[in-house]
Amino acid sequence: MYLFDTNIISELFRREPNLGVIQFTGKISQTYISTISLDEIFFGLAAKPKPRILQRFEIFVADQCIVLPVTAEIAKCSGQLRGHLRTKGIIRSQADMLIAATARQHNLQLVTRNVKDFEQCDVDILNPFI
Numbered sequence: 001m002y003l004f005d006t007n008i009i010s011e012l013f014r015r016e017p018n019l020g021v022i023q024f025t026g027k028i029s030q031t032y033i034s035t036i037s038l039d040e041i042f043f044g045l046a047a048k049p050k051p052r053i054l055q056r057f058e059i060f061v062a063d064q065c066i067v068l069p070v071t072a073e074i075a076k077c078s079g080q081l082r083g084h085l086r087t088k089g090i091i092r093s094q095a096d097m098l099i100a101a102t103a104r105q106h107n108l109q110l111v112t113r114n115v116k117d118f119e120q121c122d123v124d125i126l127n128p129f130i
Contacts, residue, residue, distance in 0.1 A: 008112060
């Protein structure tokens with residue numbers, strides 16, 4: 001089971017998506033995404049309106065995604081994780097740590113291009129980009 005990071009979802013809506021991402025996602029019937037990724041995608045589409053992509057994205061979410069909310073447990077895990085990393089001098093974004101905590105809480109492999117953003121987060125990471 002996989003949790004898609006925002007950059008994987010965005011890649012699927014590019015004119016010419018990465019072949020590795022297409023091949024990987026083509027094998028998956030159920031897609032898990034975080035509400036954080038929803039926020040990031042809708043933010044991007046509001047900042048640079050693309051009605052056709054917005055419509056395709058909304059259909060994708062409705063038909064193919066299970067959207068995982070940020071629960072109290074996920075927020076706690078994220079805060080502890082971010083705080084622990086900070087004590088090591090490692091600064092990570094709140095959004096990324098909420099996504100990492102979602103993967104941890106649901107025992108999902110995190111699919112992302114941004115492997116470095118999730119190092120030392122105790123999550124299994126997969127980068128499908130070729």
